[in-house]
Amino acid sequence: MAYFDAASALPLHPVAQQALVAAVADGWADPARPHREGRRARLLLDAARETAAEAVGCRPDELVFTSSGTAALHRGVAGALAGRARAGRHLLVSAVEHSAVLHAAEAHGAAGGTTAEIPVDRLGRVTPGAVAEALGAAPGPTALVCVQSANHEVGTAQPVAEIAAECRAAGVPLLVDAAQSLAWGRVGGDWSLLAASAHKWGGPSGVGLLAVRKGTRFAPVAPVDERESGRVPGFENIPAVVAAAASLRAVRAEAAAEATRLTALVERVRTRVPELVPDVEVVGDPVRRLPHLVTFSCLHVDGEALLHALDRAGFSVSSGSSCTSSTLTPSHVLRAMGVLSEGNVRVSLPPGTAPEEVDRFLDVLPGVVAGVRAQLAAPGAGADPTRPPAEPAAGETSGEGPAGELVIDSLGKRCPIPVIELARAIGRVPVGGTITVLADDVAARLDIPAWCEMRGQEYLGETAREADGGPGGSAYRVRRLA
Amino acid sequence: MAYFDAASALPLHPVAQQALVAAVADGWADPARPHREGRRARLLLDAARETAAEAVGCRPDELVFTSSGTAALHRGVAGALAGRARAGRHLLVSAVEHSAVLHAAEAHGAAGGTTAEIPVDRLGRVTPGAVAEALGAAPGPTALVCVQSANHEVGTAQPVAEIAAECRAAGVPLLVDAAQSLAWGRVGGDWSLLAASAHKWGGPSGVGLLAVRKGTRFAPVAPVDERESGRVPGFENIPAVVAAAASLRAVRAEAAAEATRLTALVERVRTRVPELVPDVEVVGDPVRRLPHLVTFSCLHVDGEALLHALDRAGFSVSSGSSCTSSTLTPSHVLRAMGVLSEGNVRVSLPPGTAPEEVDRFLDVLPGVVAGVRAQLAAPGAGADPTRPPAEPAAGETSGEGPAGELVIDSLGKRCPIPVIELARAIGRVPVGGTITVLADDVAARLDIPAWCEMRGQEYLGETAREADGGPGGSAYRVRRLA
Known part of the structure; x- marks a missing residue:
């Protein structure tokens, strides 16, 4: 069994476990009370605040504890916006922030504020230039900018110090969500607010940090x-x-050595997966990244089926594919980056992960992906090698469009089926010809252009079918180049 | 050492400690993830919800966990008000609710809503009639009524079932703060929302319950x-x-027997303290009350000095006196009841308290109170038996008022000094004469009338001195009857 979902939560660090048991005995009383039990609790709280502030790089009186990283972000965003309400009501957030920041932004919008997203590039990077541009394009004075230190889904690290300098120059506070990076080191630069979450570094659930x-x-x-x-x-x-606080200090003591080790293991995954598995896109910045996290997407693969197959093989991973989401939409991070979302796998290695576990994952992955592709009769899966890929599969509806182009009706079909049907049909139009995919699964909007980019075909664009009075969904047009 | 501040927080119950250590090993993962660690966490969460719902007396899908009892009250009040925003914007809270409810009411007021307090009698009781009257007197449709199941400072239990019936008849939801009583049993009646806090029953910090x-x-x-x-x-x-959840179930299994035992110990305190200590007022309902909690106030005593003296003697208690509050105002509960606030002591016994500990407290208390009174040279303290109580003490300013009445200038002096100066001076006016105390300590507003009631003197009223263009404070007038 290998748990490769460290970016979601880590088991309690042994130091945290010891500290928890000891502090349950000594720190259960109300620290606001003057009696001996209260004073003892107060001493523990003060000491924990000093330790955490030292790790964050702020003064103890600048740091408060919240009930979760989400609560730290919600309180941090709302408190900073309210503190600046007279200065302005505009909020800027990077397009790849954690959903807690996006939810806080929605609440700001519901209360009459405005929000804009700072776009990222295909590697998920927020550039200082993009921040400056967003500040310049704001409809009014900007009250707050939110940029994470590193992305939770693809591992891309952001140039926080440079972004903080842009914000200082504009006189706008910067809130940094450091949930994924605080275990690895302080966040540099002249940020104004910082939030983090203890269970991401092996601390207990129920603790967030907010530094102001x-x-x-x-x-x-x-x-x-x-x-x-x-x-x-x-x-x-x-x-x-x-x-x-105790576990943050302990994790930091091991961070440099562990980061070096995990960076190499992740590099092994980044290099070997595309060699071992056909039609894979590894996403996120290959260099400026978290040490322990790598994400890739597998063409023609159902992410949920892949997760379950990996779980059966003893690997716990995460996914940003639409089929693994309660809302059936692909991860907003992958969408903002414009990368493939189908068959998405996030591998995030806990400290102490043995190289053998990673090797075993690399041994198992190709067969697991092939198995999932075979179930879907995906092109190249080898499930039915006698069937020419240019022929429609059983039950696949297609027809000639009004201008003689091929139309594939994938309405009502879920990711990755519309892309698989497109891949099967592309050989049926001549080079230079066009093919139209009708689809109402939202993942198609991301995955059809991503497929075109991976396959060297030309993506012509999307037309909403509501405009035609149709039953919904969109028409996606592709020109065959290869 | 005896910890008698159970109403503030309890040490972790052994069952909670075992469950915490076991669940830290099995329940650290994200319950929203489909992998094995996530599924295991989800099973634990679902089981805990069923156990807690059974103890509350609601369906599991009606109960959510919050990060504290305060968070449960804040979310409960705000969510119920928002859900009823179209029906009305008026909020009714009893005058003795926990400060978390009062803070939620303030936030409602800041957002444009209206709030009224339902008064209590001298025993701290909210009567169904008072609720009906407040509902009838509301300036518009009432959105929510908040009444606690039992008071955290004086132990008075409220007739929740009858109040819930009044609310149902009016079509208004009732939110019950059950923080102090849930350990002892379900809250009866047809309430709509209920909030509670785990560290009040020996569960861990960081857990509240909200049932809707x-x-x-x-x-x-x-x-x-x-x-x-x-x-x-x-x-x-x-x-x-x-x-x-595990500790709530365990505590409930012992609740009936322990309630009987602690009720008797509290009864011993209620009976013996006024016999052992002169000039004490035991407050709160003597019959309909929490089993483990008793509160009394000692005339001519500085609450903070009393707390520290008891702490030195090995007893951890709490107080609603102004001098023990960060805001230097007496407890709003004692104010609403109109009882003495000086020298206030709340004794709340943890489960398992031995009778010998209570006896030792009763042995120690008279000497401790006498010592504090002696330090203040309070009347009857025996500190200076040669000094006639009718003479002014050194440094005490007094003089004849314009109408020949005695005026005591206690401006700038803190509780309990203004009352002590009044007590010393009362003998200097003839029976039927009046005495005016100038004081700017807010406790005087509560304690001068309470002193008059205890001493059989007539309280004539208060005049704000701002109206005279003076330096602030109030003039309190008293007629000597005895």
């Missing part, structure tokens, strides 16, 4: 009370906070 | 995500939730 640097305008979201400098209401979870 | 019964309109506060039925955002704290 002195001089940053901040108006905490009501209701609050006298706890956590009036920024986070409710009884402090001291045992968990103590365990979080 | 089917048919209750509820619009969760944004931002939320897909967690906890879209009502509480952020990664679930499964180990803590499992420990909370």
Whole structure:
């Protein structure tokens, strides 16, 4: 069994476990009470705050503990926006932020504010130039910019220091979501706010960090009370906070060596997977990236089936494919990058992952992908080598369009079927001819252009079928070049 | 050492400790993930929800876990108000609710809503009649009523079932803060929402419960995500939730026997303290009350000094006196009840408290109170038996008022000094004469009338001194009857 979903959550670090048990005995009382039990709890809380602040690189009185990384982001975004409400009501967030930031942005919009997304390139990078451009294009004064230190789905690290400098020059605070990177080191640069989550570094669930640097305008979201400098209401979870701080310090002590080791293992995956598995796109920045995380997408593969097959083979991974999402939409990160979303696999290695586990994954993966492709009778899967790929499969509906082009009706079919039907049919039009795929699965919007790019075909564009009075979905047009 | 502050927080129950350690090993993963670690976490979360729902007396799908009791109240009040926003914008809360409810009410007011407090009697009781009256007196349709099941400071239990019936008849949902009573049993009656906090029953910090019964309109506060039925955002704290549910079940199994035992110990305190200590007022309902909690106030005593003296003697208690509050105002609960706030002590016994500990407290208390009174040279303290109580103490300013009455200038002096100066001076006016105390400590507003009631003197009223163009504070007038 190998757990390769570290970016989602890590088991409790041994140091966290020891600290939790010890602090449960000593830190259960109300730290606001003057009696001995309360004073003991207060000492533990103060010490944990100093340890965490040292790891973050801020003053202890700039740091509060929240109940989760999500709560830290929600409170951080809302508090910074409220503190700057007189300066402006415009919020800028990178297009690849964690959903907690996007949800906070939606709430800001519902309350009358405006939000714009800073686009990323195909590697998922937010450039300082893109930030400057977004600041310049804002409809009014910008109240806050949110950029993560590194992406949770594809591992791309962002140039936070340069982005912070752009924001300082514009007089706009920068909030950094450091959830994925804080275990590996401090976030450099002159940021204003920073949020993180303990269970991402092997601390307990139920602890987030929010740092608000002195001089940053901040108006905490009501209701609050006298706890956590009036920024986070409710009884402090001291045992968990103590365990979080202790494990962050412990993880940091091992971070440099472990980062070197995991970077090499991830590099092995990045190099070998495209060699071992046909039609794979490895996504994310190959150089400026998290040490432990790599993501790739497999053409003509159902992500959910792939996840389950890997689970049966003993590997726990994650996916940004639409079929693995409760909303049946592909990951917004992959969409913003414009990369293939079908058959998506995120491998995130916990500290201590043995090279043999990665090798075993590389041994198992090709057969697993081939098996999933065979189930779908995908082109090149070898499931039915006697069938020429240019022929329509059983049950596949197609026909000639009004201008003589081929039309594939994939309406009602889910990812990756529309792309598979396109791949099967492309050989039936002459080079230079066009093919139209009718599809209402939202993944098609991302995956048909991505397929064209991978296959060297020309993507001509999408026409919404609502405009034709049709039953919905879109018509995607492709010209055969190869 | 005896910890008598159970109403604030309890140490972790052994069952909670075992469950926490076990669930940390099995429940650290993301329950939203389909891999084996995620599925295992999901099973633990579902089982904990069933256990907690059984203890609350609701369906599992009516119950969500929050990060604290405070968070449960904040989310519960805001969600119920938002769900009923079209029906009305008026909120009714009892005057003795936990500060978390009052803070939520303030946030409602800041957002344009109206709030009124339902008054309580001198025992801290909210009567169904008072609720009906408040509903009838509302300036518009009432959106929500909040009444706790039992008070956290004086132990008075509220007639929730009858109040719930009043609310149902009016078509208004009732939110019950069950933080202090859930350990002892289900809250009866047809309430709509219920909130509680795990560390009050020996569960871990970081867990609250919010039950929203089917048919209750509820619009969760944004931002939320897909967690906890879209009502509480952020990664679930499964180990803590499992420990909370397991310990609630364990505590309930012992509740009936332990309630009987602690009720008798509290009765001993209620009876003996006024016999052992002169000038004490025991507050709260003597019959309809929590089993483990008793509160009394000691005339002419500085609450903070009393707390510290008890702490030195090995007893950890709490206080609602102004001098123990960060805001230097007496507890709003004591104010709403109109009882003495100076020298206030809350004794709340943890399960398992030995009778000998209570006896030792009763042995120690008289000397501790006498010592604190002696330090303040309070009347009757015996510190200076040669000094006649009717003479002014050194440094005490007094003089004849314009109408020949005695005026005591206690401006700038903190609780309990203004009351002590009044007590010393009362003998200097003839029976039927009046005495005016100038004071700017807010506790005087509560404690001078309470002193008059205890001493059989007549309280004539208060005049704000701002109206005279003076330096602030109030003039409190008292007529000597005895």
